[in-house]
Amino acid sequence: MLVDEKTVVDSLRRVIDPDLKTDIVSLGMVKELKVEDGKVQFTLELTTPACPYNKDIEDSARKAVQSIPGVKEVDMKVTARVWSARTLGAGDSLSSVKNVIAVASGKGGVGKTTVAINLACSLARSGAKVGLVDADIYGPMIPKIVNIIQPPRIVANNKVEPARIMLGIKVMSLGLFVDENTAVIWRGPLVASAVRQLLTDAAWGDLDYLIVDLPPGTGDASLTLAQTIPLTGVVIVTTPQAAAAVIAAKALRMFRRLGIPIIGIVENMSYFVCSHCGAESRMFGNSVTEKMASELDAPLLGRIPLMPEVSTNYDKGVPIVVADPKSPASKALNEISRNIAARISILAHESKAKAEKM
Known part of the structure; x- marks a missing residue:
């Protein structure tokens, strides 16, 4: 039986992206299709290398083509091109950055920086190009808890080439430019200016x-x-206690009032994992995060266990997802990063659909 491109395309239309609820042909994920003498060649371009359903989509696409009568061979190349969920305005100084994700919390001590660093590492490990900004002007921590491989330097047009850490991640932090023993005693306008400069004076590249x-x-x-x-969205970090949830909810509502999409909520220190027997203990009692997420109509992206290894590896300058990828904390953080990547693809798809209707 003779196989043509239309038959292959029709078969691939039956493959639905689980997150976007749309077939992969309509999403533009099927590229460079060639059919010759029963051999089918095409490229499957995924929406992010970190999508939790990538393997399912790959397997379904391959099976859809293999099931066509007359197909003798399937040569499927798999790539990924991250979608942008940002609305770029005129003169956007970060036009080469597809997505900007804020990681926030209502109060200190919930592990927000832990989540931010490990999220960056997890996304980079998946194959994405990642940058990281330490916007805590009064207490910049990132240069103290990750090893700087290449320091920042001045390049053309008085821009700063960000520092580099593991996995090629680009980093900007006031802690790279100010002695760690020097207290930053600045009022609001100076803080705002410093944050702006960390973002816009850096040569981030793609x-x-x-x-x-x-x-x-x-x-x-x-x-x-x-x-x-323009931000892609914000991730809110909290802990299981009711007091932490109340403050986190205030932060979430603030971003919502500013028109920033809520990517979701991360619960850190959800439970303690015994290093000897693996038993889980709820150190802070029953969690209220799921109830808060439901009331605020925000996705719960995942829960991270409390493990001493997270802290001890920080002292060595290596985040847990790199130091011990198989640990319970790493598995939770990697799942959260995949869920965030999936949420961003959904936001990008929704944004594109709205633009097409206008």
Whole structure:
């Protein structure tokens, strides 16, 4: 039986992206299709290398073509091109950055920086191009807890080439330019200016994801970020206690009022995992995060266990997802990064659909 391109395309239309609820042909994920003498060649371009359903989509696409009578061979190349969920305005200084993700919390001590760094590493391990901004002006921590492989330097047009850490991640932090023993005693306008410069004075180049680790609360840094560049969305980090959830909810509502999409909520220190027997203990009692997420109509992206190894590896300058990828904390963080990547693809798809209707 003679196989033609139309038959192959029709068969691939039966493959549905589980997140986007649309077939892969309509999504433009099928590229460079060639059919000759029963041999089918095409490229499957996924929406992100970190999607949790990538393997399912790959297998379904291959089976859909193999099931066509007359097909003798299937040569499917798999690539990924991250979709942008940002609405770029005129003169956007970060036009080469596809997605800017703020990581925020209502209060300190919930592990927001831990989530931000490991999210960056997890996305980079999947094959994405990633940058990381430490926007905590008063207490910049990132240069202290990751090994700097290449320091920042001045390049053309008085731009700064960001520092590099593992996995090729680009990093900007005030801690790279100020002595760690020097206290930053600045009022609001200077803080806002510093955050703006960390973002816009850096030569980021092409990035799929730029993670911005915000200071706790809803102050100058958060407002400056929201008003300086279009954001893809925000991830809110909290812990299981009711008090932490109340403050996290306030932060979420603030971003929502500013028109920033909510990517979801991450619960850190959800439970303690015994290193000897693997038993789980709820150190902070029953969690209220799921109830909060439901009330605020925000996705719960995942829960991260409390493990001493996270802290001890920080002291060595290596995030847990790199130091011990098979640990319970790493598995939770990797799942969260995949869920975030999937949410961003959904936001990008929804944004594109709205634009087409206008």
